[in-house]
Amino acid sequence: MTKPGQSWPPTDTEPAVPHEDAPAPGSKLGVHYSHCFGCGDEVEAGLHIQSSVAEGPVVVSQFTVTEAHQGAPGLAHGGLLACAFDEALGSAVGNLLRKPSVTAKLETDFVRPVPVGSTLHIAAELDGVSGRKIYVSADGRLDAADGPVAVRARALFVTVGFEHFTTHGDKDALHKFGVSDKERPKDWDINP
Numbered sequence: 170m171t172k173p174g175q176s177w178p179p180t181d182t183e184p185a186v187p188h189e190d191a192p193a194p195g196s197k198l199g200v201h202y203s204h205c206f207g208c209g210d211e212v213e214a215g216l217h218i219q220s221s222v223a224e225g226p227v228v229v230s231q232f233t234v235t236e237a238h239q240g241a242p243g244l245a246h247g248g249l250l251a252c253a254f255d256e257a258l259g260s261a262v263g264n265l266l267r268k269p270s271v272t273a274k275l276e277t278d279f280v281r282p283v284p285v286g287s288t289l290h291i292a293a294e295l296d297g298v299s300g301r302k303i304y305v306s307a308d309g310r311l312d313a314a315d316g317p318v319a320v321r322a323r324a325l326f327v328t329v330g331f332e333h334f335t336t337h338g339d340k341d342a343l344h345k346f347g348v349s350d351k352e353r354p355k356d357w358d359i360n361p
């Protein structure tokens with residue numbers, strides 16, 4: 170675990186420079202997969218996170234906590250909050266760098282309770298890249314972009330080849346992600 174005060178990223182990194190085809194600041198980001206628990210519109214009890222690109226290597230996301238997301242009565246489950254951050258951090262990595270990547274490590278600090286009915290405003294920022302390793306962190310603020318911080322997270326994503334998804338998951342994964350064979354060389358950095 171990263172201890173409070175420990176430097177982040179934990180190793181020397183290069184700046185994370187958005188891909189030339191990354192959506193511009195202000196762009197709303199769509200659902201990357203309709204059955205994704207984080208953002209998918211076909212998962213009734215899912216998190217239905219909505220994200221858009223902000224200035225800097227930053228993606229902002231909103232997650233509204235419903236009764237389907239409770240741990241204690243009236244309060245969000247911590248594991249689902251971690252899920253929300255995984256999605257928000259992954260969205261920053263995937264959309265800005267356009268490198269297929271997976272979460273290798275995810276740390277969360279739960280600072281305040283998050284009640285049902287509240288909306289977490291999550292700002293995820295790319296902190297640096299070291300080879301295949303991408304460091305990214307986020308703050309989640311209660312009910313407003315400048316509200317009190319409720320959750321903080323840091324993550325390491327590792328760039329993988331597209332075959333990670335087709336080998337370990339669904340052989341049709343790329344089409345389900347909406348990435349056609351024709352698009353791959355142009356729109357994605359596929360040489361991790």
Ligand SMILES: CCCCCCCCCCCC(=O)SCCNC(=O)CCNC(=O)[C@H](O)C(C)(C)COP(=O)(O)OP(=O)(O)OC[C@H]1O[C@@H](n2cnc3c(N)ncnc32)[C@H](O)[C@@H]1OP(=O)(O)O
Pocket residue numbers: 201255256257258259260263264270271272273274300301302325327329
């Ligand atoms: C438009 C699109 C939107 C896209 C929007 C997408 C949003 C989706 C968000 C959800 C994302 C997910 O939940 S993804 C699902 C959850 N994650 C997973 O299922 C990943 C499962 N794990 C794996 O498949 C593997 O362990 C990998 C790929 C992470 C790494 O395996 P590998 O490829 O063999 O590489 P490996 O050599 O082990 O690791 C590479 C480097 O990372 C380091 N490393 C690896 N794991 C760790 C670790 N836990 N902690 C520290 N360091 C680590 C290694 O030391 C090494 O450093 P060095 O020696 O190079 O220095």
